[in-house]
Structure formats: C-alpha cells, structure tokens
Amino acid sequence: MILLGLLIVPLASGPLAFLLRKRRMMEAVNVTAFAILLGLAAVLVAQVLRRGPVSVLNGFFYADALSGLVVLLSAFAALACSVYAVGYFRHEERSGVLQEAEKTGGRFAIGKLREYYTLMPLLVFAMILVVLANNLGILWVAVEGTTLASVFLVMFYGRETSLEAAWKYAIIGGVGLSLALFGTILVYYSAYGALGTDTLAGLNWSVLAGKAAQFDKPTMRLAFILILLGYGTKAGIAPMHTWKPDAYSEAPIPGAAMLATGVLNCALYGLVRFYILSSKCLGAQFGSHLLILFGLLSIGVAVPFILVQKNFRRLLAYSSIDHSGIMVLALGFGGPLGMLGMLLHMTFHSITKPLLFFCAGNVQQELKTDLFRKTKGGLIHSMPLTGAAFLMVTLAVTGSPPFSFFQSEFTILRAGFSAGYFALAVIFTGFLVTIFSGFLVHIANLVLGEDPGLSRTKMCGWKKYSVVVLAAMIVIMGFWIPAPLFRLIQHAADIVMGGP
Amino acid sequence: MPFVPNPELGNRIITLMAALVLVLQIAGVGQRWIVSSIRIFAVQSFLLGGIAAVIGYFNQASHIYIAALLTIVLKAGVLPRLLERLVERIGIRREIEPLINVPLSILIAGGLTLLGYVVAESFYHPEETSARAALGHNTLAVAISLFLIGFFVMVNRRKALTQVLGLLSLENGLFLAAISLTYGMPLVVELGIFFDVLVAVMVLGILVFRIREAFDSMDVSKLRKLRE
Numbered sequence: 057m058i059l060l061g062l063l064i065v066p067l068a069s070g071p072l073a074f075l076l077r078k079r080r081m082m083e084a085v086n087v088t089a090f091a092i093l094l095g096l097a098a099v100l101v102a103q104v105l106r107r108g109p110v111s112v113l114n115g116f117f118y119a120d121a122l123s124g125l126v127v128l129l130s131a132f133a134a135l136a137c138s139v140y141a142v143g144y145f146r147h148e149e150r151s152g153v154l155q156e157a158e159k160t161g162g163r164f165a166i167g168k169l170r171e172y173y174t175l176m177p178l179l180v181f182a183m184i185l186v187v188l189a190n191n192l193g194i195l196w197v198a199v200e201g202t203t204l205a206s207v208f209l210v211m212f213y214g215r216e217t218s219l220e221a222a223w224k225y226a227i228i229g230g231v232g233l234s235l236a237l238f239g240t241i242l243v244y245y246s247a248y249g250a251l252g253t254d255t256l257a258g259l260n261w262s263v264l265a266g267k268a269a270q271f272d273k274p275t276m277r278l279a280f281i282l283i284l285l286g287y288g289t290k291a292g293i294a295p296m297h298t299w300k301p302d303a304y305s306e307a308p309i310p311g312a313a314m315l316a317t318g319v320l321n322c323a324l325y326g327l328v329r330f331y332i333l334s335s336k337c338l339g340a341q342f343g344s345h346l347l348i349l350f351g352l353l354s355i356g357v358a359v360p361f362i363l364v365q366k367n368f369r370r371l372l373a374y375s376s377i378d379h380s381g382i383m384v385l386a387l388g389f390g391g392p393l394g395m396l397g398m399l400l401h402m403t404f405h406s407i408t409k410p411l412l413f414f415c416a417g418n419v420q421q422e423l424k425t426d427l428f429r430k431t432k433g434g435l436i437h438s439m440p441l442t443g444a445a446f447l448m449v450t451l452a453v454t455g456s457p458p459f460s461f462f463q464s465e466f467t468i469l470r471a472g473f474s475a476g477y478f479a480l481a482v483i484f485t486g487f488l489v490t491i492f493s494g495f496l497v498h499i500a501n502l503v504l505g506e507d508p509g510l511s512r513t514k515m516c517g518w519k520k521y522s523v524v525v526l527a528a529m530i531v532i533m534g535f536w537i538p539a540p541l542f543r544l545i546q547h548a549a550d551i552v553m554g555g556p
Numbered sequence: 557m558p559f560v561p562n563p564e565l566g567n568r569i570i571t572l573m574a575a576l577v578l579v580l581q582i583a584g585v586g587q588r589w590i591v592s593s594i595r596i597f598a599v600q601s602f603l604l605g606g607i608a609a610v611i612g613y614f615n616q617a618s619h620i621y622i623a624a625l626l627t628i629v630l631k632a633g634v635l636p637r638l639l640e641r642l643v644e645r646i647g648i649r650r651e652i653e654p655l656i657n658v659p660l661s662i663l664i665a666g667g668l669t670l671l672g673y674v675v676a677e678s679f680y681h682p683e684e685t686s687a688r689a690a691l692g693h694n695t696l697a698v699a700i701s702l703f704l705i706g707f708f709v710m711v712n713r714r715k716a717l718t719q720v721l722g723l724l725s726l727e728n729g730l731f732l733a734a735i736s737l738t739y740g741m742p743l744v745v746e747l748g749i750f751f752d753v754l755v756a757v758m759v760l761g762i763l764v765f766r767i768r769e770a771f772d773s774m775d776v777s778k779l780r781k782l783r784e
Contacts, residue, residue, distance in 0.1 A: 193745030200752045207759050216770050220779035223716065223763055230723050230756060231710065237730050237749070238703065245737040259742055274678060302782045 058103065059110065059117040062096050062127065062184050065089050066134075070177035074170060082173040083142045089177060090135040093184075097131040100124055101544055111190065111262070118190035118262050121547030125399065126187045126325045128544075129406035133317040134180045136410045136522060140417075141176070141310035143518030145169055147421050148308075157213045171208065172308065179205040179314060186322040190260045195326055196233070196240050199290060202319050203229040209311035210303045221302035228289060228299045236286025236326070242279035243333065246272040261329055268336035277342065280334040283327065284346055290323035291380045293350050294357035300377055301361075305369035305426065309417030312369075313410045316376045321402060324383055328552055331387060336554055340390050347388030352480060354381025355487045363494040368416055369426040371498060375412070375453055378491055379405050385484065386468040387552075394471035395549040401464035403545060407533060408452050408461070411526040414519070415446035419502070422513055428498065433505035438512055441520065443503040445527045450499040452530055454492040460533045566614030573607045574698040574732065578669065581705050581725060585665045585712075586658045593721055594639050597728075601631035604728055607695075608735050617739050623746045627731065630750055635724070635757055642761050643717065646768050653775075654712045661712060665705050672701030695736030702729030716764045716774040720757065727753055 069089035073082045101124045103110055109120040119127070148154045154165035182201035189195045203226070211222035244259055250270035289296035304312045334343045358378035365371040379401070386398035420426050422439060436443035452459035465488065472481035515523075580600045587593045605628035612620030654661055676697035706726030710719050734741050741749075768774050 191742070191745065193741050194748060197745065197748030197752055200756070204752070204755050204759050207763070211763070211766070214766070217781050219763065219767050219770055220782055223767060223776065223779060224782075226756075226760055226763060227710070227719060227723070230760075231707070231726070234703075234723070234726055234730060238733065241730065241734045241737065241741065244734075244741060248738055259745065278678075305782075 057112065058096055058100050059112050059119060059188050062093065062100065062131075062188065063117075063181060065093050065096065066177040066181040066184060070174045070181065073173035073177065076170075077166070079166065079169055082169060086138045086173050086176065087135075087142065090131065090138045090180070093180070094128075094131040094135045097124075097128045101128050101540070105540060105544060105547070109262070115190050115260055115262060116194075117188045118260070119188055120551055121544055122325070122328070122551045123187045125403070125544050125548045126321050127184060129321055129403060130180065130183050130187065130318045133314060133406050133410055134176075134183075136526060137310040137313050138176070139518055140313075140410070140414050140522040141172070141308075143516045143520075143522070144309055144417055144421070145172065146516060147519070151421070151424075153213070157215075168212070172212065172311070175205055175208050176311070176314070179209070180318070183318045183322050187325055190262055192240050192243065192259045192261055192264070192329070195261075195329070196237050199236070199287070199322060199326055200233050202322060203233065203290070206303075206307075206311065206315055206319065209315075210307045212308050212311065213306065215306070217302075218306040221299070221306040225299045225303045228296065232286050232289025232296055234286070235282045235289070239279045239282030239286055239330070242275050242282065243271075243330065246275035246279060246337075248272075261333075264333055265336065268333045271333075271337045273338060276334060276337045280330060280338070280343055281346065283330040284343075284350065287323045287327040287330075288350060288384070291320055291327065291384070292323075292354075292377050293380055293384055294354040294377065297354065297357065297377045301370040301373040304373035304376065305367065309413050309420075312372075313413035316372070316413065317406045317409050320376065320380055321406060324380065324402065327384075328387065332552060332554060344388045344390050347384050348477070348480060349388075351381045351383075351385030351388055352484065352487075354378065354384065355484065355491075357381075359487055359490050359494070362491050362498075365494075365498060366428055367426050368428060368498070368502065369420070371495070372412060372416055375491075375495065376409070378487075379409075379453070382465065382468065386471065389468060389471040389475050389477065391471050391475055392549065392553060393467055393474060395552040396546065397464050397467035397471055399545045399548050399552070400467060401461070403541070404460040404464055404533065407526065408449060408459075408530055411445065411449045411523065411530065412453055414523055414526070415442050415449060418442040418515070418519060418523070419446065428502065431502055432508035433501055433503075434508045434510075435503045437507035438510035439515075441515065441523060445523050446499060447503050448527060449530065450495055452534075454495050455488055456492065458534045459530060460537075462534075566610055569610050570607055570736075571694050573603050573610070574695045574736075577603050577607070577728075577732070578698045578701055581702050582662060582665045582669070584721075584725065585661050585705060585709060588658075590643055590715075590717060591640065593718065594636050594643070597721055597724060598632045598636035600725065600728060601635075602628055604731055605632060607732065611735055611739060615739055619743045620735065620739060622743060623735070626746070626750050630754060631724075631728070635754070638757060638761060639717070639721070642764065646717075646765070646774070653714055655714065656712055661708075664708060668704040668708060669701040672699075672704055673697045675700050695732060699729045699733035699736060702726070702732060714775050714777045716760075716767055716776050719776065720760045720764065723760075724753070724757070 069085050073085050076082050104121055104124040111118040154168045158165045158168045182198050185198035186195055207222050207226045210225050211218045250267045292300040331343050355378050358374045361374045383398050383401050386394045455461040455465045469481055577600050580596050584596045605624045608620050608624035703726055706722050710722035771778050
C-alpha cells in the first residue's frame with residue numbers, strides 16, 4: 057500500500073496544482089505533497105529495515121533497501137527544492153523575470169508558476185516510479201519520463217539559450233536512452249533461455265536476479281555496455297556529459313537542483329540494478345573495468361573545466377559530472393568498501409548538492425548575472441548568510457574534512473587500494489585535489505574580499521530557512537549519521553554486492 | 557483438424573518485409589524532401605506493424621497483435637500526421653541539407669548495414685537450429701542496421717525536424733529487435749514505450765516550433781551560444 061501511496065501523492069499533486077488559480081495555493085499543495093512524500097518514504101524505509109523487501113500487485117512494484125535509500129533521498133531533495141522554490145519564484149516574480157518569460161507585459165505571471173508546480177511533481181512521480189518499478193522495462197519507461205518532464209523545466213525561461221539547452225538535452229538524452237532500451241531488450245533476450253518470456257515476470261528484476269548466472273553470456277556483455285552508455289548519458293558521465301552544463305545553467309534553480317540530485321540518482325540506480333545482474337552473470341570483473349574507465353574519465357574531464365570556468369552555474373554542473381564520475385568509479389572499484397563508499401557518496405551528495413545550487417541561486421538573483429567577471433567579490437558583506445553557506449558547502453563538496461564527502465571519498469580510495477588499483481587511486485586523488493583548489497579559488501574570490509559597497513539584502517524566510525536547515529544538516533552529517541540510515545546504506549551495499 | 561501455420565512460410569514473409577524496411581531506411585537517407593521522409597517513415601512503421609502481426613500469427617502469441625495494432629495506428633498514422641502538420645505550420649517543404657552528399661551517404665548506409673550483419677552474427681548459435689533462432693538472426697541484423705543508420709541520419713542532418721525523424725527510425729529498429737528476438741516485450745512495457753514515444757514527439761515538436769520561432773530557422777547548427 058505504501059508503495060502506491062508514494063506514487064499517487066506526486067501524481068495527484070501535479071494536476072491539482074494545474075487546476076489552482078492562486079499562487080499561495082499552488083505553493084501550499086507543492087510543499088505539503090512533498091512533505092507527505094518524505095514521511096511515506098521514511099515509513100517505507102522503516103518497513104524495509106524491519107521486514108525486508110516489500111512488494112505489491114504480484115511484485116509489479118518492489119522495494120528493497122537499495123530502492124528505499126534512493127526513494128528517501130529523492131523525496132528529501134524534492135522537499136528541500138520545493139521549500140526553496142517558494143522563495144525563489146517569489147523573488148523572480150518581484151524582479152520581473154517570470155513576467156518576461158511569460159510575455160505578460162509586466163502583469164502577474166501565474167502561467168509560469170503553474171508550469172513549474174505542475175511539472176515538478178510529475179518529474180518526482182517519474183523518479184519514484186524508476187525506483188519502485190520491479191520490471192526493467194517500466195524502469196526504462198520511467199527514466200524516459202523524467203527526461204520528458206524535465207525538458208520543459210530546462211526551457212522554462214524561453215530564452216534562445218534555454219531552447220538550445222533543451223534541444224541538446226532532449227536529443228542527447230533520447231539517443232542515450234534508446235541505447236539503454238536496446239540493452240534492456242538484450243537482457244530480456246539473454247534471460248530467455250533461463251526463464252521463458254510468456255509472463256510479465258520475465259523482466260522483473262527480483263526474478264532475474266535469482267537466475268542471472270544462467271543467462272546467455274555474450275548477449276549480456278553487449279547488453280551491459282549498452283546500458284552503461286545509456287544510463288550513463290542520463291547520469292552525465294563523460295563523454296556523454298555535454299548536455300549537462302547547458303541544462304543545469306538554464307533551468308530554474310530548484311529544477312536544476314532536482315536534475316543534479318534526484319534524476320542523477322535515478323540514472324545511477326538503473327545502472328546499479330543492471331550492474332548487479334551483470335556481475336552475477338559475468339563476474340564483477342567485466343563491469344568493473346568499464347565503470348572505472350568511464351568514472352575516471354568523467355572526473356578527469358571535469359578538472360580543466362572547473363579550473364578555467366567563467367560561469368558559476370556551469371561550475372556547478374561540472375562539479376556534478378565530477379561527482380557522478382566518483383560514484384561510477386566507486387562501483388567499478390567494487391568490493392564491500394566500494395559499494396559502501398558509492399552509496400554514502402550518493403547520500404551526502406543528495407543532501408549537499410541542493411544547498412550548493414540554492415547558494416548559487418541566491419547570488420544570481422541578487423547580482424543578476426552568473427558570470428564571475430561581472431561580480432566584484434566580497435559577497436560576504438552584502439549577503440552574510442548565503443556567502444558563508446556558499447563557502448562552507450564548497451568546502452563540503454570538494455571533499456575537505458570534517459565534511460561527510462571526505463569520509464565517502466576516503467572509503468572509495470581505500471576500496472581502490474584494496475582492490476589493487478594503486479596507480480588509478482593515485483590519479484583519482486590528484487584529480488580531487490586539483491578540483492578542490494580550483495573550485496575553492498573561484499568561490500573564495502566571489503565570496504571573500506573587500507566590501508564592494510552593495511546594500512545588505514534581506515532574504516525571505518523560505519529561502520533563508522532552506523539554506524540554514526540544509527547547512528546544519530551538512531555539518532551534523534560530517535560527524536554523525538543516524539544509525540537507521542547507516543543500516544539502510546549497509547543493507548543497500550549488500551544488495552549491490554549481490555546479496556539478498 | 558486445427559490449422560497449424562507453416563513456420564517456414566512465416567519466416568519468408570518476415571524476412572521479405574524486414575528487407576523492405578531496410579530498403580526504405582536506406583531510401584530515407586537519400587531523401588531531400590522532408591514530407592517524403594515523413595511518408596517513408598510512415599510506410600516503414602506500417603511494415604513493422606505487419607511484421608509484428610505475422611510473428612504473432614505464426615507463433616500464436618496474441619499479445620503481439622496489440623503491439624502491431626498500436627504501431628500501425630500510432631507510428632504509421634498519428635505521428636506522421638502530427639509531423640506533417642508541424643511542417644505545414646512552419647511552412648517549409650524542402651528542409652533537408654545533409655552534411656555529406658547523397659551518394660556518399662547511401663554508401664555509408666550500405667556499410668552500416670554490413671556492420672549490422674557482422675554484429676548480429678555474434679548472436680547466432682548454429683547449434684540451435686530452431687526456426688526461432690534463424691528468424692532472429694535475419695531480423696536482428698536488419699534491426700541493428702536500422703539503429704545504426706538512424707544514428708547516422710541524426711548526425712548527418714542539421715535540421716531539427718529531420719533529427720527527430722532519425723530518432724524515430726532508430727526507435728523503429730529497437731521495436732524490430734524486440735519483436736524478432738523475444739516476440740515482444742511484456743505488454744505493459746510495450747504500452748509504456750509507445751506512450752513515451754508519443755509524448756517525446758510532442759515535446760520535440762514543441763521544441764522545434766519554438767526554436768523556429770526564436771531563431772527563424774530550424775538549423776540546429778545555429779544553436780551555438782552555449783560554449784565554454
């Protein structure tokens with residue numbers, strides 16, 4: 057029942073917002089729906105921890121610890137983004153950006169707000185469906201659904217550049233996902249001998265996982281490569297990452313934060329599900345080498361672009377390419393440490409990344425630019441809270457202690473050494489250090505420095521509290537992870553290792 | 557005595573139709589008129605629906621009929637109609653400007669077909685002499701060729717709408733692979749995929765329209781503001 061609830065809440069709240077006429081009502085529906093969603097996700101996690109996998113409708117929807125973790129993270133990111141969105145869009149409306157996008161001639165821009173508050177729940181619905189669908193075909197359909205819902209978010213502002221970004225996103229995403237569909241068909245084909253295909257269950261992950269050892273091996277090999285390319289495109293792994301900086305810098309901030317956390321998690325989730333099948337069928341070695349290659353390549357690609365970046369929204373996108381590379385690399389290093397490292401990283405990433413986007417959004421709304429050269433530095437004087445949070449979250453995402461990314465990246469590094477990839481682990485460390493220094497220099501130049509004499513700005517409560525609460529959580533997570541959450545992550549890591 | 561269809565006959569019909577689909581795909585590569593590209597796509601989809609129906613008939617797999625019907629209605633009927641209306645609204649007939657000239661493009665398409673056969677070869681297990689394996693072998697080769705040529709079309713064309721057509725023909729290749737390898741995915745999955753394709757075309761259509769409005773052209777090579 058709870059699985060259905062998780063799907064119905066976002067699915068119902070999108071159309072509901074579409075029917076409403078008042079801004080306040082839409083905001084209330086949006087925030088309430090995502091708060092309920094987070095509550096339901098917590099209940100689901102509690103159930104999974106207590107009683108093991110949950111399923112309904114003859115196993116059509118299925119949730120184990122891995123799905124539970126990803127649902128929880130998605131719901132959390134959705135709630136954080138929806139709270140911030142209230143303040144963000146009110147500010148956009150006051151400064152006339154929305155009216156310009158909607159071409160209302162300066163009047164109230166309800167149409168754009170309705171577009172956002174309708175599309176966002178639908179995007180979240182697709183994300184939850186990705187995670188709860190047991191059938192790998194439905195999983196694909198839902199991932200494609202996330203693309204379709206988010207294309208409109210990317211072209212939200214209707215500028216020429218937004219159209220360009222949306223086009224790239226739709227076409228690259230479409231081609232990438234067609235590769236993933238081909239991979240899914242081939243997995244089905246390779247399972248044909250072991251299962252027969254008459255029933256719906258022929259594509260159910262929980263069924264496939266039990267018999268993966270008997271699959272046709274050559275077909276499975278090709279299938280995994282296609283899946284890696286396909287879902288890798290969606291996760292923004294190099295060299296299929298080119299849509300990411302454009303899409304992230306054109307979408308409205310809450311939408312971009314959602315793409316960078318929820319949608320990224322979904323793509324990686326799809327990849328992990330197939331990785332489990334492939335390592336049961338072909339042994340872990342086959343997938344590992346490919347994953348390490350693509351992971352390290354993504355981190356490497358991000359390095360020069362972070363160093364010379366002129367635009368702080370695009371900087372965030374390259375940071376996201378870097379982080380998805382780290383997670384893929386962790387999966388490739390493998391072993392219990394690698395899996396644990398990957399899932400820890402995913403958890404910290406889903407909590408930290410929204411704050412990074414929110415800070416960038418606050419700065420962009422205040423200075424009306426996202427180019428470094430048009431800023432004068434010294435933001436800490438005019439925006440003390442945002443400035444401090446921006447600096448702190450920059451330290452956090454670049455993996456400096458005491459923040460939690462340090463733990464996950466250290467775990468991944470240990471996984472690399474214990475799996476015997478000494479040279480690669482050293483290269484990985486080198487990349488991380490370079491990214492740390494490049495990123496920090498950019499943000500320190502923006503935030504610190506002499507007071508340029510801008511007037512102190514007042515932030516509305518919605519924006520302020522979303523920043524404060526997330527910042528507090530990041531600090532706390534650096535020292536303490538709630539025991540049930542850690543147990544959940546450990547269970548999920550066992551599943552990725554091929555356990556029950 | 558119940559009528560048992562002769563699988564050999566079914567195989568021949570399917571192989572013939574698959575060959576036609578491939579010929580149409582290659583013909584599409586050489587097209588200069590956007591409307592005829594759309595019509596070629598419609599006929600190709602119609603044939604694919606036919607292949608699905610034949611496979612369903614000879615293997616007594618009734619759920620494939622639904623997929624066949626949907627293919628014919630949606631991909632041979634609704635989508636081409638939508639695209640043609642879009643072309644009318646934009647008011648441009650002759651839109652295709654390939655990067656590589658037509659004869660060379662067709663040669664490349666031929667090469668990709670060959671590649672498709674080589675890849676499909678690796679799935680062929682001669683020890684499984686069942687009719688199914690033989691059938692899968694030929695149509696899989698065609699499916700992979702469709703997929704590769706679809707890719708090539710997308711890279712080769714600069715106009716937004718023709719890229720969409722490339723994506724659709726690539727999807728046709730996937731459909732052929734799905735029905736010939738496994739007699740179709742489970743029905744819900746097929747339904748989901750059809751729904752996605754339909755929505756994707758609408759989304760892309762809206763995008764094409766807005767790009768055309770904003771840039772006064774559908775040439776995607778003009779989309780080059782976002783650079784490092």
